[in-house]
């Protein structure tokens with residue numbers, strides 16, 4: 001990786017910053033300030049996606065022929081950095097980082113033609129239907145069944161923790177098509193091109209922050225077309241494993257961690273230490289902040305090496321490592337932010353968190369988001385495979401057992 | 402030294418627990434939190450009938466002369482059931498301060514009403530930690546005519562919005578901590594009411610040129626009184642945290658025994674089992690610190706350092722246990738529907754108010 005920026009990259013940075021400073025609406029910026037988890041406020045984030053799509057910048061990670069930007073690794077990093085610096089809402093990951101890349105790799109030409117444009121434009125939102133009440137960490141034991149009937153499947157069963165299903169119009173899911181043999185062998189990967197098929201019912205679940213984000217989805221003899229299958233019947237486990245790499249995968253998290261550090265520092269500048277002076281100058285606080293900054297620096301280094309193609313990322317458990325490292329760093333950052341805001345973060349402010357709700361927060365924007373961020377970050381070590389499961393996967397690559 | 406509850410204390414604890422089990426199940430608690438009322442007046446009435454509202458006060462003030470150990474005997478079940486009634490703000494803090502200066506007629510009047518459940522008190526003590534706006538700085542008292550004038554902000558005053566009387570600490574011109582009693586309707590007092598993350602009612606209270614008469618000043622030099630009142634309240638809050646910690650551990654251990662993945666209970670995975678063991682050790686340390694500190698307080702030998710040790714330990718250990726409880730539950734631990742996350746929020750609040758764990762650890766370290 002070339003660490004020298006060079007005039008071309010600086011010219012690119014100028015172009016990016018100019019656009020990022022002018023294109024987002026006030027509502028989109030507000031949504032960025034009111035983001036409290038990996039899922040930024042839906043409507044405004046989709047609006048931002050539409051704007052980026054029009055500009056041709058929506059999917060830096062995609063191949064050019066499918067709508068990617070053709071940017072170099074450095075350019076992509078610059079874009080992520082400048083977006084994070086401005087606190088713009090991160091685009092929702094499901095289409096752009098999960099099902100889109102999967103279809104590009106494994107979908108039929110027909111599926112790609114039919115689905116990729118809507119994923120890029122923001123016209124479609126895809127929810128992920130894997131987990132079930134009885135199948136979380138042990139995903140392969142899933143039981144939601146699909147029985148072939150003519151050109152269709154008839155689906156029965158339920159999914160849970162399906163993030164933003166209540167806002168989605170499509171779903172990619174895992175269904176059981178066979179109970180013979182090993183449990184991994186009877187699973188099929190299926191695309192639902194609609195969520196309003198008769199027999200599908202979606203019920204939102206309220207989270208620790210008081211908002212609906214996850215859902216339960218019930219299937220009662222729902223008839224859906226077989227043409228939505230990705231790969232062969234009963235071969236869905238391999239498809240899902242392929243996708244997991246995208247879901248957990250490296251990406252560029254460090255600009256967001258940097259942004260978070262910035263917010264911690266902002267908060268520390270306007271609060272007094274009980275031991276005198278402002279918190280930002282309190283040596284004990286500086287010691288703690290220093291460790292956090294160093295942790296972020298190490299993650300930045302790791303990500304930069306990884307995107308440069310360095311062998312450090314060739315480890316078969318690399319995505320498990322980055323998932324675990326990033327989630328636990330996020331938890332530390334949110335914990336410290338909540339502690340810096342202190343009692344100001346203890347105020348429950350659901351109305352003020354609504355984008356465009358017009359309700360002023362008690363305190364400032366940081367007071368508003370610190371506690372929901374802390375609470376929501378508890379989930380980062382649970383979703384996309386719990387950190388216990390990741391540690392198992394990492395350990396497996398270290399010694400034979 | 403005997404750290405066990407006496408027969409009477411066990412009986413009292415039993416009757417509180419029995420009442421809460423019957424009338425304060427988690428779903429009922431959630432209904433109370435969602436209702437327009439800040440707390441359950443039925444529950445408050447029952448606490449009055451059980452003598453809890455009079456418990457900490459001296460007999461001559463109309464109280465039951467209860468000890469700190471009596472108080473933790475009931476506060477642990479309060480914590481285990483996540484009760485939202487303003488016991489700490491009205492009884493321990495406002496009531497405690499009023500009792501300490503009950504030779505003042507105004508204090509005795511309010512205290513009687515609080516003990517009878519006819520009035521709610523709030524204790525406006527913690528200053529804002531924000532820099533900048535002087536109006537939002539610490540509350541100061543200056544002489545004004547025959548009385549005093551109050552200016553500044555108190556933050557996160559529990560139960561302020563429903564309080565009939567505010568007991569307010571303020572820095573006087575000579576630098577001493579003075580204590581005032583006034584009604585929230587006094588001109589110049591304004592409230593920013595809100596709900597806290599753990600479902601309680603609280604407010605920031607602004608004093609904008611508030612004129613109070615001389616008799617509203619309960620004490621011109623109240624630092625010691627405040628220290629002792631806050632100290633007692635912290636022991637009771639710590640007991641709530643310990644009660645919550647024990648209960649969230651119990652529910653998590655139960656869940657780990659019944660939730661199956663990969664064909665076995667998740668509690669049989671070594672990571673999960675060891676985490677439960679850590680939770681148990683943390684909860685045990687927190688409880689031991691509580692019981693020992695309470696005994697010191699009862700013996701009159703507790704130092705501020707002992708109180709800081711307790712506050713910091715129950716906060717940090719309790720939060721560790723509650724965070725581990727969420728993790729052990731997986732997705733369902735992240736839902737509003739389950740009590741688990743509500744224990745986390747309660748413990749986080751207790752850890753944060755009246756000086757967070759970091760603050761108290763620094764006091765402990767500096768006290769050597």
Ligand SMILES: Cc1cc2nc3c(=O)[nH]c(=O)nc-3n(C[C@H](O)[C@H](O)[C@H](O)COP(=O)(O)OP(=O)(O)OC[C@H]3O[C@@H](n4cnc5c(N)ncnc54)[C@H](O)[C@@H]3O)c2cc1C
Nearest residue numbers: 128130131136137161163379383386388670728729731732
């Ligand atoms: C905010 C959020 C968003 C989510 N979004 C989606 C989504 O969009 N789509 C979707 O399909 N799913 C989603 N999930 C579900 C998520 O993938 C599951 O919660 C996760 O896989 C864990 O499953 P579980 O909740 O059933 O917990 P369980 O599997 O029951 O785990 C409970 C505990 O046991 C531990 N455990 C389990 N097995 C082992 C083992 N073998 N060794 C050691 N420890 C073990 C776990 O680590 C955990 O601590 C989401 C979850 C959350 C919290």
